[in-house]
Amino acid sequence: MNNERSMLSRLYPTTKFMITIALCLAAFIVPGYGFSYAVLPICMVLAYFAGSFKEFSNLAIKALLMIVVFIFILQSFFYPGHDILWSWGIFSIKREGVEFALFLTSKIVAVASAFILFFRITKVKDLVHSLEQIGLPSKVTYVILSTLQLIPEMKKLTLVIMDAQKTRGVETEGKLLVRMKAFLPTLSPLILGSVASTEERVLTLESRAFSANVKKSSIYTLEKTKYDRLVQILLIVLLAILIVWRVAL
Amino acid sequence: MGIKRGLKYDFSLLAILLIPIGIAINFVGAQIILLLKLPIYLNTIGTILTAMIGGPWVGMVTGASTNLVVGITNPVSFAFTPVQMAVGLVVGLLAMKGMYTKLWKVILASMAVVLTVLIVASPIQVLMFGGATGNSSDAVVATFLASGQQIWTAVFSTKILVESVDKIISNVIAFVIVMKMSPRYLSKLNYGAIFIKKK
Amino acid sequence: MSIITIKNLSYQYPISESDALKDVSVTIERGKLYALVGANGGGKTTLCNVIRGFIPHFYKGDLRGEVLIEGKDIREWGMGELSQKVGYVFQNPFTQISGVKDNVFEEIAFGLENLGMEPGLIREKVDQVIRMLEIDYLRDKNPFELSGGQKQRVALASIIVMEPDVLVIDEPTSQLDPKGTEEVFKIIELMKNKGKTIILVEHKIELIAEYADYIILLNEGEVAMQGSTREILTDERALTFGAALPQYSLFGMEMRRRGMDLGSIPLTEKEAIEAVKTWMKKGVNA
Incomplete structure (x- = not known):
């Protein structure tokens, strides 16, 4: 995302989304778990070329590691099966369980990687703009954009309020119940304040003709380039070959 | 009344502006829980709150959007979107029926919400993720499995345990906050009148 | 020529038990600056909301009487x-x-x-407003990261760019420091010189004395006094209706009370100095 010159980053959002969908479909068309797992390194390479390798890898680990580990634990030990690979006391790992876990996690890894990649190489602003062009109502795009602006603001405010509570002597460390009690006084002024502000926001939006009954325009522009066409055709051809190969198999 | 007219009525500009706030509250709740190191989620307070005062549809959209936004960095949450949506819908409907006007009713309503989560979340968790969710409650599932339970009952038992605590706390917090809202503000919302205290 | 005519307007907020505005009749002339003054809760903001149409379009409640915008x-x-x-x-800048x-x-x-x-065309107009309000240095900044005063000027710019004939400005400086206040008033003066009709709620009475053509004094939902700025701000009765008066007119009134009539009641610092000079000269001559 930082690398403005990378070709991948400059693709139109819908083209990028097609890449993601193609990767997901491919993971389900190709049998077994090998290819599905390979989607992760494929995405890593793509992320590298878009200049967001580190971000991508961090998020992928955060999102996937725990769930994959737990699926393996739950399935390999407790999946009903007979082919015991390893056992310790009453616990035993069964081949059927491991295979099921491999199948399940490979699909999860593939789909999740493809989506993490999409959001690393696509600015939300661009995505929303392209959705607006397709005809998504401006009220919907307002909610999306406003949410993404609001979350970091509210998180900052929370930290400020929590610090204030601390200096006032409200416990944010210590026993469970004590910490629980610290929760409400932290949250409630923040929430009441932001809920009350919606009333004035309505006035702001109405003053800016938000509910005027005309088709809105936009000074922000995104161009489709010849590469978009190229990538789209390439993806469709690849998918078609994959399907033919799968059917013929 | 057609559903389209109903939706337009529900999604007034004021109600729409509540949605981003509801989503942000869900985020902040989850963040504070992390900071205070508490073993629950509290990521539905915003959904419950907007459903109470904005109605079931607004609650549903808040819930759905929350998971979509989380999904930007963790796509696993896409799969659990129906859970948040169901919470918004059920809370909105219960609130319309007057189930959020007194504390004891709120506790009862919380149990209905827990049941909803159980019904919607368990199949997703078992069928799509083999019983795991990727957070600390998975250890509880493993414990139940180790004690000889089947995967479905293990997931059910875990959910009843964790969700009961989480949803009662979340519902009560949302209730307390709505009760603090000014009558003038509540009167402007389509579903706010029910919470204005009679003098 | 009048651009806004209000006749016998009364309004009650929903869930409220009394009228926030009572039998208000006001005529707003094109191209003039009107200041709404009076104690808090007197109905200034409510009247602004009526003129902007938020009452009855957003705030429901009960609106009686006539409010005409361009007829x-x-x-x-x-x-x-x-x-x-x-x-x-x-x-609120935020x-x-x-x-x-x-x-x-x-x-x-x-x-x-x-x-x-x-x-x-949008780009052209935005460029124009940015130059006019001298906020070019803010152009690429994130609106969330601006100071209160900067936000308020951007808010003004965002409205001015839409080129409305009437500007309703409700306490634009109450959350700003002196520098922010000064900059906002520079913009208000600019708009006045461009021939806009301005309705301004402002507590800093010295600024009103300087900029307003007319004053409407609201007290408990009623129009207690209305007239030219000089008329109202040199009238002691304004104090009994909860309005503030500039320190210079208070000074003039006090002088008169003590039998030292300045001849007229001054409004601004300049007038006060002038009046005292003439008075002292008179004193010397007598």
């Missing part, structure tokens, strides 16, 4: 078309940004985008 009743104006006729700026734009340029363009204006 057309407020109830018949649509919210969209009214935004091009009456601009509205209020006191809720006056759209919340969806990540730079000031696009923030100011937001209103024109909503009106569906052609992008090239």
